[in-house]
Amino acid sequence: MTLRTKLLVLLTALAVLGGIATASLLHASDRADEKDRAQAGGPPVASGQVSLAPGSADRIVFRNMAWGPHRDELATVPAAAPAGPRTASGVKCLRFFAAAGTGICLQAERGAVEDTYRAVVLDADLGERAHYPLPGVPTRARVSPSGRYVAWTVFVGGDSYAGTDFSTRTAVLDTRTQRLTASLEEYRAVKDGREHHAADTNFWGVTFSRDDRHFYATMATGGRTYLVRGDLGTRTVTTLHENVECPSLSPDETRVVYKKRVPGAPADAPWRLYALDLATLRETPLAEPRSVDDQAVWRDAHTVAYSLPGDYGADLYTVPADGTGAPKRLLTAGLAPAFLAGPAPTRN
Numbered sequence: 001m002t003l004r005t006k007l008l009v010l011l012t013a014l015a016v017l018g019g020i021a022t023a024s025l026l027h028a029s030d031r032a033d034e035k036d037r038a039q040a041g042g043p044p045v046a047s048g049q050v051s052l053a054p055g056s057a058d059r060i061v062f063r064n065m066a067w068g069p070h071r072d073e074l075a076t077v078p079a080a081a082p083a084g085p086r087t088a089s090g091v092k093c094l095r096f097f098a099a100a101g102t103g104i105c106l107q108a109e110r111g112a113v114e115d116t117y118r119a120v121v122l123d124a125d126l127g128e129r130a131h132y133p134l135p136g137v138p139t140r141a142r143v144s145p146s147g148r149y150v151a152w153t154v155f156v157g158g159d160s161y162a163g164t165d166f167s168t169r170t171a172v173l174d175t176r177t178q179r180l181t182a183s184l185e186e187y188r189a190v191k192d193g194r195e196h197h198a199a200d201t202n203f204w205g206v207t208f209s210r211d212d213r214h215f216y217a218t219m220a221t222g223g224r225t226y227l228v229r230g231d232l233g234t235r236t237v238t239t240l241h242e243n244v245e246c247p248s249l250s251p252d253e254t255r256v257v258y259k260k261r262v263p264g265a266p267a268d269a270p271w272r273l274y275a276l277d278l279a280t281l282r283e284t285p286l287a288e289p290r291s292v293d294d295q296a297v298w299r300d301a302h303t304v305a306y307s308l309p310g311d312y313g314a315d316l317y318t319v320p321a322d323g324t325g326a327p328k329r330l331l332t333a334g335l336a337p338a339f340l341a342g343p344a345p346t347r348n
Contacts, residue, residue: 046088051126052098052338053125057078097297100146118132132180151215170203172184203219210253273286273288292308311333316334
């Protein structure tokens with residue numbers, strides 16, 4: 001072997017060894033980054049079984065926002081220990097809600113050119129019962145207390161409720177008959193006692209009554225928003241009160257909590273949480289001073305939960321629904337909660 005050949009072999013070996021060392025360092029760095037991201041994501045998250053059926057104890061099912069392999073998956077924690085370890089399902093949702101063993105999961109399907117979206121109706125074991133293509137970006141989802149009806153809202157123009165340059169589509173599905181109303185704009189609208197027709201009419205933020213017939217939602221038209229009461233039987237909506245967005249009906253159905261635009265607030269953060277007594281239409285501001293761009297969820301008869309921006313995208317907070325108290329952080333790195341009750345107490 002000539003001296004030149006020996007040098008070439010030596011240089012080749014050094015290059016190979018250098019490449020291996022570099023790859024090892026990069027792999028170790030990636031592993032360290034993954035570990036750091038997981039540690040930065042908050043509570044520990046592990047794979048396991050997540051159910052929407054009545055269980056042995058009250059629990060919360062929500063979209064996990066913690067960094068790591070389970071980000072965006074539906075996860076659960078005991079309601080009594082919301083900051084504890086999480087059990088992740090493997091099912092990813094952008095928006096989610098559940099009641100009576102039925103779930104609605106709004107998902108993204110990643111494409112080579114652009115993303116598409118779909119609404120997936122889930123059974124109690126998170127199995128797919130049916131799915132429907134969505135015409136835009138998911139933003140709201142709800143299930144009726146009985147589990148029979150589901151509703152969802154998507155943006156089809158613009159991507160924020162803060163401005164005026166957006167359009168929505170809100171659909172309602174009867175899971176028993178599979179009848180889908182693709183847009184609440186198909187319903188007859190009555191505004192201030194008169195039938196209303198306007199091309200700029202939008203709906204969002206459905207919340208269902210337990211009678212499986214009525215619901216409340218937001219209707220926007222002419223630059224204003226209104227609380228409407230809908231009737232699934234007659235396919236009508238009727239305005240009740242102005243300046244109401246994303247209502248949430250209380251368990252006793254006497255109040256709705258909602259976000260309201262307030263004078264003097266920044267254009268990109270214009271809302272505060274309010275409660276409306278449906279009998280008197282009296283408004284009560286809640287004790288959350290920050291702007292909330294979310295559809296609140298009733299944790300119980302006295303408390304509502306909602307999301308605010310956080311280090312991982314969103315954190316969940318609670319506040320009393322009667323205007324007293326102060327907001328409290330419920331859990332970090334979470335979004336779109338459903339509060340699922342354990343078995344009803346037995347009567348003696």
